[in-house]
Amino acid sequence: MADDEPRRERPKARFHGRVDAQGRLCAEPGCDQPGEFRAPAGAGATSDGPGAYRWLCLDHVRAFNAGYNFFTGMTPDEIHAAQRPYAGWERETRAFASSGADRPPKWSDFHDPLDAIGARFKEKMAEARGRADGKPLSGDDRRALKVLGLAADADRH
Template sequence: MSERDGRRSGPRFHGRVETGRRCEEPGCEAPGEFRAPAVRGGQRDQPGAWRWLCLDHVRAFNAGYNFFEGMDPDAIAQAQRPYAGWERETRAFSHVGADLPPRWGDFSDPLDAIGARFKARVAAERPRADGKPLSGEDRRSLETLGLGPDADRRALRSRYAELVRRYHPDRNGGDRSHEQALQDVIAAYTQLKSAPAFA
């Protein structure tokens, strides 16, 4: 490999970090540019310590790595289930603008959750049965509230009250993590209650 501007040229590998450190494998003088867990089989639910290795030693580490090391047969079988981990709600799935996804934790099968989101979108795009017009902003606001296009003023008020109770910090022990969702719900309700379809 040649040197250019103090950097190596040649094949690039995902995960390489120029740290200025030496490989932590005893006796190795190569740069330590790849991160590997310091202890195998450590606590799986906590961040572990890391060490820095050269490409050859990180390849050797990866070749000998065993995710199931230290697990009993029942724990291995549990980890190999097709939907392992699905029932644990972690962070929210991302969404764009007012396009709120369903609560993924309400479904036992990921395909059902994806199908529910698609069905909600198709229902939201159809016209109202009473023929009252809905603007694009009206439809986005209905989607934010999780309502279909045929919702009436009573359903609008009821859903608004339900979501305010769900997201308000006073009802969640002071937890302010749903503050943006609460603001979105208030803005959607304010917009819809003055829309022609709900007058």
């Protein structure tokens, strides 16, 4: 930044989460500071919906945060379930195609007189097809047979 450029002013609210009190006092008994920070209502609050909040001053919200324990009231099994590294990711997902192409559609579902759908998969399926005798072919062997114009089932004769 050059010396002649004006500096941008930082907002006056220095702490994240501070909300202008607008006459609201801290909810702690005997405190006359403005209540600028929102904290959960505490022990009597229900977990249905967004929940009730109380407004605290900076000192009291710091004390509240220092004593807050997310796991209060949970059994050891519930704590373990909440701390698992994959919590919430138990859903099964479908496997990706390994051949680089989608699986061909069930042909009984389509009427395709011009073979427009099947043409996409014929070459891929021919390349992926193995030998009739069950012997595997390496990539080099497949390329060599392709150069010679032979099928994967070609024998030495």
